[in-house]
Amino acid sequence: VVSTQSTGRESSSAIKRTILRMVEAPVSQIGMRCKEILQLIENGPKGSETLVTRILHILTESEQPTKELVTMVKSLYAKRLGDVRMLIPVLPGLDQKQIEDLLPKIIKQSSSVVKEAFKRVLSPFRPGGSGSGPITPAQLLIALHHIEGKGEEMKCVIAATNMCFSEKTIYTSEVLAIVLTQLLEVSPIPLLYMRSVIQALSMWPRMVSFILNLLHKLITKQVWKQSQVWRGFVKCAAMLGSQAHNLLLTLPAARLRDAFKLHPALHNPLLLHVQSLTPQQKALIDKDVLLLIKSPPVDATMTVQGVQGVPTLPPPQAFPSGSVTSEPTTPGILPPPTGVAPPLLLPPPQSTGPPLLPPPGGST
Numbered sequence: 001v002v003s004t005q006s007t008g009r010e011s012s013s014a015i016k017r018t019i020l021r022m023v024e025a026p027v028s029q030i031g032m033r034c035k036e037i038l039q040l041i042e043n044g045p046k047g048s049e050t051l052v053t054r055i056l057h058i059l060t061e062s063e064q065p066t067k068e069l070v071t072m073v074k075s076l077y078a079k080r081l082g083d084v085r086m087l088i089p090v091l092p093g094l095d096q097k098q099i100e101d102l103l104p105k106i107i108k109q110s111s112s113v114v115k116e117a118f119k120r121v122l123s124p125f126r127p128g129g130s131g132s133g134p135i136t137p138a139q140l141l142i143a144l145h146h147i148e149g150k151g152e153e154m155k156c157v158i159a160a161t162n163m164c165f166s167e168k169t170i171y172t173s174e175v176l177a178i179v180l181t182q183l184l185e186v187s188p189i190p191l192l193y194m195r196s197v198i199q200a201l202s203m204w205p206r207m208v209s210f211i212l213n214l215l216h217k218l219i220t221k222q223v224w225k226q227s228q229v230w231r232g233f234v235k236c237a238a239m240l241g242s243q244a245h246n247l248l249l250t251l252p253a254a255r256l257r258d259a260f261k262l263h264p265a266l267h268n269p270l271l272l273h274v275q276s277l278t279p280q281q282k283a284l285i286d287k288d289v290l291l292l293i294k295s296p297p298v299d300a301t302m303t304v305q306g307v308q309g310v311p312t313l314p315p316p317q318a319f320p321s322g323s324v325t326s327e328p329t330t331p332g333i334l335p336p337p338t339g340v341a342p343p344l345l346l347p348p349p350q351s352t353g354p355p356l357l358p359p360p361g362g363s364t
Contacts, residue, residue, distance in 0.1 A: 020054050032059040032069050042072050049083060052076075056089040060120075065093040085113055091120045096135045100143040107147070107160040118163055125170050137170050138178045145183055145190040154191075161192065165199050173204040180214060189223070194232020198239060208243060211236070215247055224255050234262045245273045253288035260297070267297040 030037055037055065044052045056073065059065070065073075070093035077087055084105040091099060099121060106117050121140065124133040135143075141164045147157050164171055180200060183193055201211050215233060224230045237244040237259070248256060248270055260267045271293050274282065282290065 016050065019051065023051070023055060024058055027055050027058045028061075032063075032066055038069070038072060041069075042076065049086065053083075053086050053089070056086065060089040060092075065090040067093065070094070085109060088113065088117045088120060091117060092124075092134060094134055096139060099135050099140075103143055103160075104147050104149075107144070107156045108153075111159065114160060115163060118160075118167075122167065122170055127169055137164070137167075138175050138182075140164065141171070141179050141196075142182055145192055145196070146186075157192065158195075161196065161199075165196075165203060168203065171203075173200075173207050173210075176200040176204065177207070177210055184214060184217060184221075189218075189221070189226055189229050191228050194229050194236060198232065198236050201236070201239065208240065212240070212243065212247055215244070216250070219247075219250060224258065230258075231262060234259045234266075238263045238266055242269065242273065245270055249274075249285050249289060251289070253286065253292050256289055257292055260292075264297060267293070271297075 027037065032038070037059070041052050041055065056069075059069070070090045073086060073090045074094075077083070084102060087094075087102060088106070091102075094102075107114055109117075118140070121133055121135055122137060124130045125137050141161065144157055144161050144164070147153075149157060176196075180193075180197060183190055183196075197211060197214060200207055215236065218229075218233055223233050237248060240247075248259065248266065251259065274285070274290065274293050
């Protein structure tokens, strides 16, 4: 293996590919504690980066990198190579801050490289894993939301968050509740926050009560001051359908008018809901909000079936033990802060018209 290092710079592509295939068996048998292997990694000439990276992947495929190997690779990255792909095999040997600092560079790599990086740090949290690593799944997703960028950079962040959401056995409703709760305390609210809220709701419909609680807290934070987050808020409310009616009634009249402009199809269902209330229930609603709702809709041609392209959710089923509710009891999930009024909850009217949504066909 050591003798092949001199070919890294001058050999043809075919020879390089052959070498990369041939080194797997001997490197696996020798292991990362071999002095010659460590010398090859540390002193490989310019042009041997691909070979060194391949050796690192082989050495760390079935066991955690040693401290000596991690230190050596970090030094090589900082002083000579600067290719973040070389650090991916030793990510489990780094600490949380080091991984978070590398994320902006990692997510700009090819999708296969990003997947490999996430595999390295998330593997301990898969079913049957140790459950311990340098960065938790929640911390990883939170760190991705803190990456700033525009255009192609933001596309990379979105692609990386999508990879996280695709790991349903890792990103459970409990983990996502921790992520969304902590991100809600960030100021300003991250641009991708509502996108992740909607993804969580689509992925785990039983989180509906928890999501409604988050939306209420966003109202207390005047979410409309951040236009992109506000648009996501309105889209999420449209997705929730009749389950968001009481929430929408707590918005200031001017903001509710803005919501109707963004999604005109919100108006008629909310009007029908208000018409079904008793006088005592209507008395609990702001007068300006009632006047707005009773005024002609923004676009009378829109139907009451929901916003085009935005699915509505069936009413939530009974929550199983340990599931996420508006007052989560899972360790690590914070309850609603004290001093914040709950959403306006109106008692059901004595008689109502036909339901806006059909009963669910099955378990959510």
